[in-house]
Amino acid sequence: MRRTDGDRGGRALRAGTRRxxxxxxxxxxxxxxxxxxxxxxxxxxxxKAVIRRGAARLKALGYEVELDEAALATxxxxxxxxxxxxxxxxxxxxxxxxxxxxxxxxxxxxRLLPRINYKxxxxxxxxxxxxxxxxxFTAFQSAVLAKTxxxxxxxxxxxxxxxxxxxxxxxxxxCFEDLxxxxxxxxxxxxxxxxxxxxxxxxxxxxxxxxxxxIASLAGTPWMPKVKGGILFLEDVHEHPYRVERMLTQLLxxxxxxxxKAIVLGHFTNYKPAPHxxxxxxxxxxxxxxxxxxxxxxxxxxxxxxxxxxxLPVGATVHLAVEGRDAFVLWGHRH
Numbered sequence: 319m320r321r322t323d324g325d326r327g328g329r330a331l332r333a334g335t336r337r338x339x340x341x342x343x344x345x346x347x348x349x350x351x352x353x354x355x356x357x358x359x360x361x362x363x364x365x366k367a368v369i370r371r372g373a374a375r376l377k378a379l380g381y382e383v384e385l386d387e388a389a390l391a392t393x394x395x396x397x398x399x400x401x402x403x404x405x406x407x408x409x410x411x412x413x414x415x416x417x418x419x420x421x422x423x424x425x426x427x428x429r430l431l432p433r434i435n436y437k438x439x440x441x442x443x444x445x446x447x448x449x450x451x452x453x454x455f456t457a458f459q460s461a462v463l464a465k466t467x468x469x470x471x472x473x474x475x476x477x478x479x480x481x482x483x484x485x486x487x488x489x490x491x492x493c494f495e496d497l498x499x500x501x502x503x504x505x506x507x508x509x510x511x512x513x514x515x516x517x518x519x520x521x522x523x524x525x526x527x528x529x530x531x532x533i534a535s536l537a538g539t540p541w542m543p544k545v546k547g548g549i550l551f552l553e554d555v556h557e558h559p560y561r562v563e564r565m566l567t568q569l570l571x572x573x574x575x576x577x578x579k580a581i582v583l584g585h586f587t588n589y590k591p592a593p594h595x596x597x598x599x600x601x602x603x604x605x606x607x608x609x610x611x612x613x614x615x616x617x618x619x620x621x622x623x624x625x626x627x628x629x630l631p632v633g634a635t636v637h638l639a640v641e642g643r644d645a646f647v648l649w650g651h652r653h
Contacts, residue, residue: 352498355415355447356476357386357406358397360454361424363477366390369421372481379495384413389421396426404430407458410449411435411442417498418442422477423453428532431461431541440466448497451475453555453623456528461541463526463633471497472528472551472621473629487625497629504636504648505628507620511643519614519640523579525647526632527551530586534565537572546577549638549647551630553584553622559595562586563603570610580638581607581615582647585622616645 354376356369363369369390373383388406391398398406403426410418439462443449449458449470459470474494480486496502524545527533530552536542554562569575586600608615621627630647637648 351380351382352417353382353384353413353415354417354419354498355384355386355410355413356389356419356421357410358389358391358421359403359407359430359458360397360420360426361395361422362392362397363390363421365477368477368481370481371483372421372476372479375480375486376476379491381498384415386410395424397421400429400433404433408435408438411438411447413442413447414445415447418447418449420451420455420475422475423451423455423529425454427454427457428535431457431539434458434461436462436465440468443468443470450494450497450629452621452627453529454532456532457536457541459528459632460526460533460536460543463543463545464541467633469631469633471629472632473497474627478623479625479627482625487627489620489626489628493627493629502629503650504646505620505630506644506646507618507628509616509618509640509643509645513616514643515640519638521549521579521638522635523638524548525551525630525634525636525649527582528553528632530554530562530565531557534568537568537574542574543633548578549580549582549636550575550578551582551584551619551621553619554586555623556588557586558589558592559586559598559600559603562600563606566603566607575607575611575613578611578613580613581611582619582638582645583615583617584619585624587623614640616640619645 373385376383386406386409388398388402391402393399397403450473452472452475462468462470474490479490526543526545526548527550531554604615604617621630631649634649639646
């Protein structure tokens, strides 16, 4: 299990595992290389060097990396027209890879939702392919959950996380390697002092969510999962707190939030406060949310458009446990 502490995440440890034991460390590489298929279902990749760096790093970790034929395609702001990106999803599902990893998020998947071959995707997942991504990828994950109940993973993207100019975040990479190897059993982090629990809190439910903008945009559509008694996690980027609150009100008035056992907030980043705010900030939104729902609301989940991010199984049954300031999301071995 991965445990993160502090703002960045601090240490990340799993009992019985050393960094040298993982592929690409100082230990012995696995006899059979894990196969990672890279594809672009959303926005176009503008900086090809990012993809080259990311692919090279994954290869250095001991993985077999396959780049989809249209991974670098462009059509307006998209990674190819709709047909091109649908075909890329089909190829990812048919690849037989251990991991189908997006190059980047952006925008474009909501255009494709009516035409995705969900049976093929579910069959691929049952066969062992783990679909991984974040941001715009939330649309795909939500639709797959709504249509098939299959589990996908919120986690890194190739460019944003492995293609950085400096070293990739250690915790992100460790969590990804746990996902690939099937050794991950959960994640933990430290809550703010104000959220410490005097008594141990234990909740069980379906983990779901991702990018708030995408989740809110799917409300009332066939691709919005109908999850009752769930553990809903949310994050976003470039959204001012008042816009975050407006999207939360949409989910509140649509009856989504009141059906959850807990709401867990990740990082909301890259927005600019305005003089008109007069003290209105993200904490204001969190306080308002707590006044509107009976479910506990926790913050600082290490996930979002930030370097330090954990991997989370969307659609899986998990246990949320909180003791004092220590929070854990536990799911056991997935494969």
